[in-house]
Amino acid sequence: MSSESLAAALARVGSPVELLRNLAFPPSTFPVRPEFTNWRSEQRAWLDSCALLDQSHHMTDLFIEGPDALRLLSGLAVNTFAGFGVGRAKQYVAVDPEGFLIGDAILFHLEEELFDLVGHPMVIDWVTFHLERGDVDATAERDDNSAVRASGPPRLYRYELQGPTAAALIEQVTGAPLPEVRFFSMTEFSIAGRRVRGLRHGMAGQPGFELFGPWEDGEAVLAALLAAGEDHGLVRVGAKAYSTANLESGWVPAPMAALFSDHPLMQEYREWLPLAKVGSIGGSHDSADIRDYYLTPFDVGYGKNVRFDHEFVGREALERLAEAPPRTKVTLVWDADDVTAAVGSAYRPGPGAKYIEMPKARYATHHEDVVLQDGRRIGLSLDCGYLANERVMVSLATLENEFAVPGTEVTVVWGEQPVSGKPAVEDHVQVEIRATVAPVPFVDFARESYRGR
Numbered sequence: 001m002s003s004e005s006l007a008a009a010l011a012r013v014g015s016p017v018e019l020l021r022n023l024a025f026p027p028s029t030f031p032v033r034p035e036f037t038n039w040r041s042e043q044r045a046w047l048d049s050c051a052l053l054d055q056s057h058h059m060t061d062l063f064i065e066g067p068d069a070l071r072l073l074s075g076l077a078v079n080t081f082a083g084f085g086v087g088r089a090k091q092y093v094a095v096d097p098e099g100f101l102i103g104d105a106i107l108f109h110l111e112e113e114l115f116d117l118v119g120h121p122m123v124i125d126w127v128t129f130h131l132e133r134g135d136v137d138a139t140a141e142r143d144d145n146s147a148v149r150a151s152g153p154p155r156l157y158r159y160e161l162q163g164p165t166a167a168a169l170i171e172q173v174t175g176a177p178l179p180e181v182r183f184f185s186m187t188e189f190s191i192a193g194r195r196v197r198g199l200r201h202g203m204a205g206q207p208g209f210e211l212f213g214p215w216e217d218g219e220a221v222l223a224a225l226l227a228a229g230e231d232h233g234l235v236r237v238g239a240k241a242y243s244t245a246n247l248e249s250g251w252v253p254a255p256m257a258a259l260f261s262d263h264p265l266m267q268e269y270r271e272w273l274p275l276a277k278v279g280s281i282g283g284s285h286d287s288a289d290i291r292d293y294y295l296t297p298f299d300v301g302y303g304k305n306v307r308f309d310h311e312f313v314g315r316e317a318l319e320r321l322a323e324a325p326p327r328t329k330v331t332l333v334w335d336a337d338d339v340t341a342a343v344g345s346a347y348r349p350g351p352g353a354k355y356i357e358m359p360k361a362r363y364a365t366h367h368e369d370v371v372l373q374d375g376r377r378i379g380l381s382l383d384c385g386y387l388a389n390e391r392v393m394v395s396l397a398t399l400e401n402e403f404a405v406p407g408t409e410v411t412v413v414w415g416e417q418p419v420s421g422k423p424a425v426e427d428h429v430q431v432e433i434r435a436t437v438a439p440v441p442f443v444d445f446a447r448e449s450y451r452g453r
Contacts, residue, residue, distance in 0.1 A: 003274055003276075004276075005274060009275040017287070017288055020278070020290075021420045021422070022280075022420050023365075024421075025278075025365050030239030030242060031057045031058055032058065032239050033238045036237070036238050037235070041235070042238060044235075044388065047389050049164065049165050050165040050169055050208075050232050050234045050235070051241075052161055053159070056146075056159075058239075059119055061116055061117070061118050061155060062116070063155075064115045064139070066113055066137050068136045072130060074310055075310075076094050076130055076313055077094055078095060078297055078314070080310065081310065087187075088185055091104055092123065094126055094313070095258070095297065095314035095318060096313070097261065097313055098314065099317030099318040100296060101256070101294070101300070102126045104123060105119030105124060122257045125273060129273070133268070143155045156214065157217070159221070160208065170189065172232070173224050174189045176190075184201065186200070191221050191224050192221055194213060196212070211225075244386070247331075248387060248389075248443040252396050253383060255299075256295055257366070279364070280364040280366065282364025282368075282425070284370045284414065284416060295380075298327065301329040301440060303322070325401075327399060327404070328398065331442040332371070334393040334394065334395065334434075336393075342356060350428075351429055352429065353430075361384045364422060367384070369381040369382075369395070372413065373409070378410065381412050383395060383396045387442075399437070404437060406439055407437060408436070408437040410435050411432045411433065412434075415429065416428075
């Protein structure tokens with residue numbers, strides 16, 4: 001892996017957009033089995049019974065410990081830390097000095113001075129940089145995901161149980177009534193004689209728990225879950241179906257990280273950050289100004305997380321942005337005929353439309369497609385894929401507020417022009433795909449209102 005810094009790469013190429021559009025970096029990968037049965041049936045499991053998703057391998061953990069750990073984390077997050085005691089977790093959101101997203105992750109408060117920050121590397125790198133450069137009485141231990149870990153297994157196993165029978169399954173495997181646990185709070189279970197931590201969680205619009213513990217306990221815990229699951233319709237879910245769960249719940253998994261400000265702090269960060277940890281950008285959004293790719297917490301639905309009860313990097317800028325956020329997160333339901341035509345172009349003389357991968361169609365780390373109405377750009381489509389339960393292609397998007405109304409008809413521009421140098425991008429032509437605005441999360445709306453339209 002190259003040790004070239006982002007700053008050195010930028011000096012070599014000159015343009016941030018040119019650098020990132022042509023990086024040979026794919027979307028985030030899930031280094032687990034792609035399918036156990038088929039991804040359509042596996043998507044169905046979290047709606048009808050119980051899905052078991054193995055999260056042990058695709059996320060990075062940063063264990064931060066010490067007297068200053070809380071101060072470090074609070075100073076980099078838009079979130080409040082009031083009442084954030086041991087046994088709690090939160091969606092941790094960080095921004096640059098200008099208020100644009102660096103990224104997000106899940107923060108677990110494990111012990112009084114011990115935290116685990118879990119997710120994609122964008123925020124984890126940001127926190128590590130600040131720990132190393134500051135006067136901080138804390139240490140960090142990083143456990144990279146299994147795609148890049150140098151050797152050995154993960155430090156922790158993580159199993160997600162989601163769906164209407166998940167609670168009954170947990171009661172059976174633990175031999176005890178399900179405890180009352182608030183959303184994003186933790187409890188402890190005993191499974192197969194092992195101590196298991198459980199985060200009350202939900203993804204794909206369904207209730208459930210994230211179970212985790214030492215890696216050496218993982219095989220015994222998994223065996224017990226699979227045995228009990230035979231009575232509750234348990235289905236193991238592979239990487240393909242798992243990659244689409246966010247589309248139902250409305251979480252944007254890899255928003256563009258704002259790395260290129262002229263602020264001295266960001267200049268220093270680019271010198272520190274290896275290019276190998278920076279993701280590619282892809283899609284029909286083609287501005288030459290890298291700032292046009294940036295997003296704010298309000299753009300992707302994190303406005304409720306922003307609290308001005310503490311000092312943090314980017315606070316002053318966010319206070320200004322909070323006065324009138326211009327865009328709103330929505331779901332876009334793509335027109336079936338237009339999607340069918342785009343897919344069908346692969347069977348006619350080409351070049352045709354950019355290939356639409358199933359079930360997840362994203363082909364760069366940070367995916368941004370232009371959204372139009374009557375030829376005018378009104379927002380960005382950020383993450384796209386197929387939902388077998390609803391039989392629709394959808395994307396998560398952020399639109400100017402006046403267009404973020406359910407039922408509004410818009411157009412998504414699919415494909416790059418000019419074609420970039422990313423390996424996943426073949427010769428193709430751009431196509432326009434009609435779409436209809438729907439709420440976030442889509443799953444509730446679809447099951448109450450969308451079917452039969």
